[in-house]
Amino acid sequence: MTAMLAQKTHALRVEGLVKTFDVSAPWLNRLVERKPRQHLQAVNDISFEVPLGGCLSLVGESGCGKSTVARLVTGLYSANSGKMQFASGPDGKTLSAQMIFQDPYASLNPRWRVKNIIAEPIRELKLRKSAAEIDERVVELLKTVGLSASDGQKFPHEFSGGQRQRISIARALASEPRFLVCDEPTSALDVSVQAQVLNLMRRLQDEFGLTYLFISHDMSVVRHMSDRIAVMYLGRIVEEGDTEELFARPRHPYTQLLLQTIPNIEKPQRDRITAGGEVPSPFKPPSGCPFHPRCPSATARCSAELPKVRTLASGTRVACHLVQED
């Protein structure tokens, strides 16, 4: 695949992204307790591409750095190093990302009426001129996400979690984005509501040609949503591939573990993935392959040497010493 072609078909290309947090105690405490500065490597040398009009999902256990990637991509955090390149949209401007957040309660200002929440992006970005046009657009957006025009008069606390998430989606759509980052948009919702919101998001993707970077810890949700999946472990991507390929032939031992923990694909599982063994602390990542303390097929080489990312013939990229090109 040439670089030219790649630019056409990818909405976002990320290379070697690194984010470290300074989690040191205040300097006075450090001085008194003689502790060094402490850094937390939340995202470690991550590269991926999001197909234009498609959906790339990031999956992984709690604390593996999914939200940090989301915030890096949207620009809420700035990366320590690495490159991020958004493709340009039909209007020639580079795409900018909007975000749908996990917590349907904290993501809407409790003191604002819903119509004002949805109108904020329209006003800020000056997408409509007159007040009447803004009103009209707000009603249109409310209908798009399956709410009624009169819901605009209400306050967020008058809605259920699923409805609030619809409002969040309407607000994100109000800025007329091409790229949406969805950070676990349904993990706070009831199973039945989850499916409705996910279906709404699929429909909107087709309708508006949206590109999604979708984040979840739930493999069955991810399967429903994505074209490609990137599996994260401790700040790194350990395997990335097309959804069906990854489900049919998981190559990395961690991916295999994740897939085993799905009890029933038809019934989405809401609990966090609990694979065998403890997740190591991101402060002191294990030497070599970060997964080796929990890996059933670990060898001596695994604890000494970090496995390189290898691209297989199927297009899957995987970082494991045991996976050989086939």
Next chain:
Amino acid sequence: MTTDVSKQGATPRPSMRQRIRNSDVWWSFTHSKSAIVAAVILAVLVLAAVFAPLIAPQNPYDAAQLDMWKAELPPMWEQGGEWPYLLGTDTQGRDMLSAILYGTRISIVIGLASVALSLVIGMTAGLCAGFFGGYIDNILMRLGDITLSIPTILIAILVSTVVRQLLPADLREIGAAAVLVLAIALSSWVQYARTVRAQTIVERSKEYVQAARLLKVPSRRILAYHILPNTLTPVLVAATLNFGMAILTEATLSFLGIGMPPGQPSLGTLIRIGNQFLFSGSWWIVLFPVIQLCLLVVVVNILGDWLRDVLNPKLR
């Protein structure tokens, strides 16, 4: 609804009524006897002070209205009392009731003005410290720590002495009230700053603020429309309680002789003047201003306590 949307470009605000959740507060008000009594007394005191020129028998600032022959008259119900000097007169023939009404007026105005000024200082400092963090936070909060480590009265004395020295002599009388307001405000802004900073840090990390940041809403507007309204409740309670404190501080400073001059007496000035006659038998010159001051501060504090209980969901 069309009115607030019509302000194109401006980010809208929710209605005032919703903001303080009027109905809840009102319900609890109608169910609290002490709050009702305090509110009624406060209303009477404030109205009497506001309409002092209409109610008071005399203008105590107008030397021409003072009658030396009527000096040190006791209250009406005592032997030797005279109409219209209901609460007696002081040594210059000034009607005590009039002096108290006008004095209350000055005390309330200074109290309100200093609370308003310290609110502006404290909330601005708290919002900036909480929102921007880093060295801005450090500088502002260390300044606050320093302020808190010096007793309020001392700060007030320092400020009023310094400013007084800087003012030309002919402005000192006029500037006395302004100096007091500044002194009290500078000594009481820290509480607001801390409250607002803590709340700002909580709100700043909430996702709705991040959603606004993604839209590149300028910090100024995020602070004004998203964060500030969510910090108002605790600040409102603190401000009510501090209003009582400010009146007391003003009285103390005036009592110590660095506040309002005898020509424009506040309650504190009246107490200072009256204090000299306490043992000469003219007790009314000091007792009535003291009663008025206590009453004013007590009802304000009762209302402040009630408000705190109502607005603090943890206590309900």
